Amino acid sequence: MLILNRKEGESIRIGDDVEIKIVSIEGGQVKVGIEAPRNVAIHRQEIYASIQEENTEAATLSKNLLDMLKNENNN
Amino acid sequence: MKISTKHFGQVEVDETKLLKFHNGLPGFEMYKTYALIPVDESAIYFALQSVEAAGLALIISSPYIFFKEYTFDVDENTKQELGLTSPDDVLVYNVLTLREPFKESTMNLQAPVIINLKNRKSKQLILNDQSYRARHPLVNGQEGGGSLVNP
Numbered sequence: 351m352l353i354l355n356r357k358e359g360e361s362i363r364i365g366d367d368v369e370i371k372i373v374s375i376e377g378g379q380v381k382v383g384i385e386a387p388r389n390v391a392i393h394r395q396e397i398y399a400s401i402q403e404e405n406t407e408a409a410t411l412s413k414n415l416l417d418m419l420k421n422e423n424n425n
Numbered sequence: 426m427k428i429s430t431k432h433f434g435q436v437e438v439d440e441t442k443l444l445k446f447h448n449g450l451p452g453f454e455m456y457k458t459y460a461l462i463p464v465d466e467s468a469i470y471f472a473l474q475s476v477e478a479a480g481l482a483l484i485i486s487s488p489y490i491f492f493k494e495y496t497f498d499v500d501e502n503t504k505q506e507l508g509l510t511s512p513d514d515v516l517v518y519n520v521l522t523l524r525e526p527f528k529e530s531t532m533n534l535q536a537p538v539i540i541n542l543k544n545r546k547s548k549q550l551i552l553n554d555q556s557y558r559a560r561h562p563l564v565n566g567q568e569g570g571g572s573l574v575n576p
Contacts, residue, residue, distance in 0.1 A: 402452035
């Protein structure tokens with residue numbers, strides 16, 4: 351992993367078209383500005399990971415539960 | 426065309442109606458093409474079935490059946506990516522995580538699946554709006570209209 355120091359107002363460029371700017375630093379929080387092409391998806395890592403986990407759990411579905419959904423409206 | 430499915434064996438699907446997820450789904454990034462197969466007779470629940478992986482299917486449903494007040498913005502990037510020009514062309518489903526007993530089942534309101542009906546381009550959007558979470562209880566939900574379905 352490449353690690354480098356940046357001050358407030360300084361930037362990092364990744365490839366030809368992604369720029370990450372340190373907007374401000376306050377307390378333990380860093381505010382980051384990101385300029386990237388439209389086709390680059392940007393997410394907070396922990397949120398993307400939580401959606402991955404949720405999808406993975408949703409995909410493990412017991413036959414019982416599926417049968418319940420099928421029959422639900424026939425009662 | 427005929428495809429193998431997780432829950433229904435071999436199913437005939439209309440090839441022109443398949444959904445195309447350019448980036449796959451979070452957790453299943455490698456699979457891009459899905460069929461929408463009704464689960465129950467009233468077509469409240471659908472299986473979002475991977476065409477490429479028979480063992481992969483998620484159960485989805487319209488969020489408005491359970492959460493009447495659900496709203497979110499589709500960002501400009503996504504509009505361009507899906508070629509969306511009108512709100513009338515968008516179909517929204519959310520993924521259900523079903524559990525036993527049923528009352529512990531949840532809907533993922535943080536990551537709606539949006540479909541452009543005009544070209545079938547689809548995406549599971551991840552909302553930056555912090556008011557929606559990945560696990561909203563389906564039954565006795567605190568938000569919106571609560572639950573209509575209580576088997």
